[in-house]
Amino acid sequence: MKVLLTNIKELLQIRDISESKISGNRLKELPTIENAWLLIEGDSISNFGNMNEQVPSLVDETIDCQGKIVLPSWCDSHTHLVYAGNREQEFVDRINGLTYQEIASKGGGILNSAKLLRDTPEEELYRQSEARLKEVISLGTGAVEIKSGYGLTMESELKMLRVAKRLAANYPATIKTTFLGAHAVPENFKDNKDAYLEQICNEMIPKIAEENLADYVDIFCEEGYFTVEDTHRLLKAAKPYGLVPKIHVNQFNAIGGVQAGVDHNALSVDHLEILTDEDIDALKGSETMPVALPACSYFLSIPYTPGRRIIDAALPLALATDYNPGSSPTGNMNFVVAAACIKMKLTPEEAINAATLNGAYAMGLSESHGSVTRGKKANLIITKNIPSYGYLPYAFGSNLIDTVFINGKPWKHE
Ligand code: NIG
Ligand code: FE
Numbered sequence: 001m002k003v004l005l006t007n008i009k010e011l012l013q014i015r016d017i018s019e020s021k022i023s024g025n026r027l028k029e030l031p032t033i034e035n036a037w038l039l040i041e042g043d044s045i046s047n048f049g050n051m052n053e054q055v056p057s058l059v060d061e062t063i064d065c066q067g068k069i070v071l072p073s074w075c076d077s078h079t080h081l082v083y084a085g086n087r088e089q090e091f092v093d094r095i096n097g098l099t100y101q102e103i104a105s106k107g108g109g110i111l112n113s114a115k116l117l118r119d120t121p122e123e124e125l126y127r128q129s130e131a132r133l134k135e136v137i138s139l140g141t142g143a144v145e146i147k148s149g150y151g152l153t154m155e156s157e158l159k160m161l162r163v164a165k166r167l168a169a170n171y172p173a174t175i176k177t178t179f180l181g182a183h184a185v186p187e188n189f190k191d192n193k194d195a196y197l198e199q200i201c202n203e204m205i206p207k208i209a210e211e212n213l214a215d216y217v218d219i220f221c222e223e224g225y226f227t228v229e230d231t232h233r234l235l236k237a238a239k240p241y242g243l244v245p246k247i248h249v250n251q252f253n254a255i256g257g258v259q260a261g262v263d264h265n266a267l268s269v270d271h272l273e274i275l276t277d278e279d280i281d282a283l284k285g286s287e288t289m290p291v292a293l294p295a296c297s298y299f300l301s302i303p304y305t306p307g308r309r310i311i312d313a314a315l316p317l318a319l320a321t322d323y324n325p326g327s328s329p330t331g332n333m334n335f336v337v338a339a340a341c342i343k344m345k346l347t348p349e350e351a352i353n354a355a356t357l358n359g360a361y362a363m364g365l366s367e368s369h370g371s372v373t374r375g376k377k378a379n380l381i382i383t384k385n386i387p388s389y390g391y392l393p394y395a396f397g398s399n400l401i402d403t404v405f406i407n408g409k410p411w412k413h414e
Pocket of ligand 1: 109110113220248296322324326327328
């Protein structure tokens with residue numbers, strides 16, 4: 001099946017296959033073609049060009065994109081979208097003055113979600129998570145990473161990862177999964193964190209690897225959760241099983257998690273709301289992608305990741321939603337792109353690069369996703385009629401998406 005998009009007002013993010021991530025000053029460049037066409041063959045982008053030259057004629061379907069912009073679908077490299085229920089009450093508690101940390105220290109927070117998840121049958125967990133996935137695809141996300149971490153027991157962690165795998169099998173969006181058993185210390189191990197880590201390293205990781213349920217491993221390296229030493233221990237144990245690290249660091253405190261991630265060749269280090277000069281230096285010369293999660297900063301009223309400092313230090317940067325019930329109950333990448341522009345002072349070009357190609361890199365997908373490149377997946381957003389791509393973050397509260405293509409097919413949200 002050949003589908004031709006014609007008269008595209010502007011086709012964004014044209015890249016050569018060899019570009020796997022964009023860093024520093026180069027993030028300001030967003031290569032585009034005005035008045036373009038794009039040919040989809042099967043599930044891939046087969047060719048594109050200017051309307052004045054070599055427009056293919058033998059096609060099965062033509063879609064006129066007059067007035068519309070076409071860009072690669074969003075690559076959301078950090079979510080916890082498999083979860084049970086919600087934490088609306090904690091949201092109200094925070095409005096009334098409690099902090100996220102105070103709620104967590106009273107047994108709320110991650111442990112609250114873990115209890116809810118353990119009491120939720122797998123089928124129901126699937127149903128709730130499926131609704132979130134459908135919503136984010138409609139909002140233009142074509143590739144998404146999903147973490148476990150609300151199970152905190154072998155049985156419940158496996159349940160979460162099975163649900164994520166089932167979503168991957170049943171939906172066209174590309175899904176990568178991450179084992180986050182070290183998200184919090186469960187109640188029954190509260191005075192014996194080491195024993196819980198031992199269980200993670202010696203029992204959960206081997207089982208998860210055996211069942212091929214995860215691509216990556218994660219840990220919440222933070223005061224009151226897991227230390228840098230714990231992080232080294234976990235990442236060392238995960239390595240023989242091929243689980244590459246993508247870790248939570250520097251959300252509330254800079255305790256050395258960035259360096260630990262870099263030491264273990266982490267694919268990404270995520271959050272970074274609190275960032276020291278040493279952390280920036282640690283990232284220089286590494287292959288690790290720093291990932292900012294501005295919807296979490298917005299929702300918790302905590303500092304925004306200093307994206308400008310990161311980019312101005314010639315580093316790359318990716319943007320993701322952190323979709324989860326406690327700190328970012330949204331999977332809307334359009335909002336994340338807008339928040340990065342409005343609150344982190346990224347330009348629209350920088351934010352779009354960070355939410356597409358760099359997001360793909362942060363989940364090991366930059367060879368197939370994240371740019372308009374011949375041979376890559378035809379995962380595309382066709383916007384409504386808009387004056388320019390800068391209008392996407394500018395009109396931050398509007399849904400400006402007309403059609404989402406995933407694997408060469410228009411996505412129809414029922
Ligand atoms: O990325 N910080 C750790 N984990 C999640 C939030 C977990 C929760 O509150 O449920 C995050 O923000
Ligand atoms: Fe997270």
